[in-house]
Amino acid sequence: MVSFKELGLVNTREMFAKAIDGGYAIPAFNFNNMEQLQAIIKAAAETRSPVILQVSSGARKYANQTLLRYMAQGAVEYAKELGWENPQIALHLDHGNSFELCKSCVDFGFSSVMIDASSLPYEENIALTRQVVEYAHRFDVTVEAELGVLAGVEDEVVAEESHYTKPEEVIDFATRTGCDSLAISIGTSHGAYKFTPEQCTRDPKTGRLVPPPLAFDVLDEIMKKLPGFPIVLHGSSSVPQEYVDIINANGGRLPDAVGIPEEQLRKAAKSAVCKINIDSDSRLAFTAAVRKVFNEKPGEFDPRKYCGPARDEMEKLYVHKIKEVLGSDGKA
Ligand code: G3H
Ligand code: 13P
Ligand code: ZN
Numbered sequence: 001m002v003s004f005k006e007l008g009l010v011n012t013r014e015m016f017a018k019a020i021d022g023g024y025a026i027p028a029f030n031f032n033n034m035e036q037l038q039a040i041i042k043a044a045a046e047t048r049s050p051v052i053l054q055v056s057s058g059a060r061k062y063a064n065q066t067l068l069r070y071m072a073q074g075a076v077e078y079a080k081e082l083g084w085e086n087p088q089i090a091l092h093l094d095h096g097n098s099f100e101l102c103k104s105c106v107d108f109g110f111s112s113v114m115i116d117a118s119s120l121p122y123e124e125n126i127a128l129t130r131q132v133v134e135y136a137h138r139f140d141v142t143v144e145a146e147l148g149v150l151a152g153v154e155d156e157v158v159a160e161e162s163h164y165t166k167p168e169e170v171i172d173f174a175t176r177t178g179c180d181s182l183a184i185s186i187g188t189s190h191g192a193y194k195f196t197p198e199q200c201t202r203d204p205k206t207g208r209l210v211p212p213p214l215a216f217d218v219l220d221e222i223m224k225k226l227p228g229f230p231i232v233l234h235g236s237s238s239v240p241q242e243y244v245d246i247i248n249a250n251g252g253r254l255p256d257a258v259g260i261p262e263e264q265l266r267k268a269a270k271s272a273v274c275k276i277n278i279d280s281d282s283r284l285a286f287t288a289a290v291r292k293v294f295n296e297k298p299g300e301f302d303p304r305k306y307c308g309p310a311r312d313e314m315e316k317l318y319v320h321k322i323k324e325v326l327g328s329d330g331k332a
């Protein structure tokens with residue numbers, strides 16, 4: 001058993017309270033490798049933004065949980081080396097789907113876990129979430145739960161269609177589970193294809209897809225029921241068209257990829273939404289940079305020569321999200 005406090009990490013309690021008061025949101029960036037982690041820490045240190053490092057169960061399988069844990073510990077030291085005296089960094093399990101997985105992460109030094117039992121019947125979601133909360137809180141680890149189902153693939157949680165969170169359930173759910181934050185469904189979804197072309201309109205000037213707006217009325221209802229309670233938005237990548245274009249111009253094929261427009265995320269960040277999850281945009285930034293090098297320099301085979309530009313591009317993206325979308329710069 002190792003406490004996250006020994007690793008220099010923080011849980012999300014204070015981060016969220018300050019974010020709600022200050023009308024901004026904390027970035028939750030997924031990471032699977034060293035370059036992503038370097039880029040996240042450099043961006044957070046440069047902008048003095050609190051940050052949540054997220055590990056999915058897929059990332060655990062890909063990179064090994066021991067390695068990821070020590071990488072997060074190393075990230076705290078790296079942040080200090082970059083001149084960030086008091087780094088506010090949380091290590092969070094993204095979409096945990098069992099008590100055992102959440103317990104293992106708590107025992108292993110994570111400062112926050114998500115139990116995603118949103119695909120289970122309501123009472124089972126409550127029971128499993130409550131079990132995780134009881135264990136995690138013994139070690140001051142914060143717990144994110146989910147109510148409502150996002151469209152698309154949630155890691156290993158698969159949903160056929162989007163079911164918005166029902167505002168009438170949130171008080172009962174939050175009270176009975178004791179969760180610290182709640183992920184809700186208001187129209188976001190995971191990945192780079194958040195809406196089908198049929199769900200969108202087309203901008204007549206650019207020919208680009210324009211997605212339908214998020215269900216801010218549902219968010220408003222939830223905030224009325226749970227004033228000041230930390231709300232989380234998953235599936236919040238914007239799928240920047242410049243990356244999609246670079247990928248497509250350099251041998252890739254991402255037809256009709258579409259994300260959540262940044263204005264909508266800016267609006268959400270000013271509300272009780274205090275954690276915004278971004279993974280796909282970083283994957284796009286990485287892939288765009290790598291494809292460009294491969295296309296322009298077919299003789300290149302030193303991974304540092306294509307992972308380096310990819311890392312720089314991701315850092316640029318993270319700084320942009322922090323400063324221009326979430327507003328968390330200067331808050332740590
Ligand atoms: O919510 C899903 C995250 O983007 C993690 O994705 O399961 O492919 O690591 P992953
Ligand atoms: P995106 O696929 O929109 O980046 O969402 C990531 C996410 O919600 C991780 O939990
Ligand atoms: Zn998610």
